Amino acid sequence: MNATDTPFKEEEVKDYERRRYRGLDQRLVHGRERRLLNKIMRELPDSRRTALDLPCGYGRFSNLLSEHGYIPVSCDYSLEMVRRARTKHRDSRDDIGLGCVADAKKSLPFRRQAFDLVFCMRFFHHVRVEEERRSILEEFASVSRGYAICSFYQTLKLHEWQRRLRKKFGKSRAPIKMISRREFLESAGRAGWKPVGIYPLFRGLHAQHIVLLHRSETKLDP
Numbered sequence: 001m002n003a004t005d006t007p008f009k010e011e012e013v014k015d016y017e018r019r020r021y022r023g024l025d026q027r028l029v030h031g032r033e034r035r036l037l038n039k040i041m042r043e044l045p046d047s048r049r050t051a052l053d054l055p056c057g058y059g060r061f062s063n064l065l066s067e068h069g070y071i072p073v074s075c076d077y078s079l080e081m082v083r084r085a086r087t088k089h090r091d092s093r094d095d096i097g098l099g100c101v102a103d104a105k106k107s108l109p110f111r112r113q114a115f116d117l118v119f120c121m122r123f124f125h126h127v128r129v130e131e132e133r134r135s136i137l138e139e140f141a142s143v144s145r146g147y148a149i150c151s152f153y154q155t156l157k158l159h160e161w162q163r164r165l166r167k168k169f170g171k172s173r174a175p176i177k178m179i180s181r182r183e184f185l186e187s188a189g190r191a192g193w194k195p196v197g198i199y200p201l202f203r204g205l206h207a208q209h210i211v212l213l214h215r216s217e218t219k220l221d222p
Contacts, residue, residue, distance in 0.1 A: 007078035017058040017084065029201065033121070033210070034064060036199050037149070040212050041068045043197075044117070044147060051117040052143060054104050059085030061121060062097065070117060072097035077104075104136050110143045118148040122208075125153040125176040130187055137191030141215055148193065148215075153178045153207040154200075160207075178207050192216050 008016065021030045041064075051070035053061065055077065062085050065072040074085035074097060082099040102108055104123060118140045127133045140148050155178045185195055193213040201208040 008080050010080045010083075013058055013078070013080045013084050021060075029206070029208075030060070032201055033208075034061075036201070036210050037061070037064060037121075038068075040149060040197065040199065040210065043212070044068075048116055050115045051119050052110070052115040053085070053119045054102060054108075055081070055120070055123055056085040057081055057122075059088035061119065062086070062088040065119060066097070072119075073115065074099045075102040075104075077101065104139070105132065108139045108143055112142055113145040114143050116145050116147070118144045118150075120148065120150045121210075122151055124150060124184070125178065125208075126174070128177045130183065133184075134187045134191050137188055137193060141192040144215055146215055147196075148213040149210065150213065151208055151210045152184045154184070154209045155180050156204075156207040158205060176207075181209070184211070188213055189216070 021027055046069075048069040049071060051065045051072050052075060053059075053065060053072045054075040056062070056072075056074035057076065058081055059074060062072050062074060072085075074082050076082050076085070079101050082101060086097060086099045100109065104120070105127075120140065124133060124136075127136065137148075137150075140150075153176055160178065181198065188195065188211070192215060194216045196212040196214050199210045199212075200206070201210070
């Protein structure tokens with residue numbers, strides 16, 4: 001989300017896409033994310049049909065979902081982001097998948113178990129309150145038939161210091177929320193998820209972790 005928490009306009013989407021992963025460090029992050037996600041998604045069952053990509057942003061992972069056999073349903077609180085995400089297919093002039101304007105922090109406009117996979121990258125570090133995090137994960141559990149892939153930022157001093165330095169030199173991005181692994185897994189358990197695997201982006205150097213979750217028949221007690 002942008003700083004004012006208002007939907008991006010068309011030109012803002014173009015500018016964001018152009019500059020977001022331009023730096024060397026962010027290109028390294030993007031490449032590592034794709035490698036880990038390819039590894040994770042190869043472990044999922046072969047019966048794949050639809051994946052909810054929320055928030056989809058400008059469609060950074062639309063092609064990846066398609067390459068692994070999913071029809072991506074691109075969702076974001078910004079209509080212009082959704083429109084851009086649906087044009088990201090490299091091999092066709094046709095739009096990729098479906099699109100819907102939806103806010104992950106509110107009730108999702110989908111029927112129960114509508115998707116084989118819920119895909120949520122680089123979102124939970126913007127969620128600062130546990131109750132809100134659990135509510136979002138509950139919505140994801142409601143609309144998923146089985147799996148979710150999410151990322152969160154696990155507390156890491158080295159990464160915190162790096163961000164403080166960037167802020168000191170005027171290069172800091174929006175503030176992020178780091179939490180312990182236990183905090184995230186407790187929220188997921190209370191929302192009806194079981195962890196299948198946890199994958200650090202760069203162990204000991206970067207706070208981002210990608211988690212593969214599977215729907216559980218029971219929720220943990222609050």
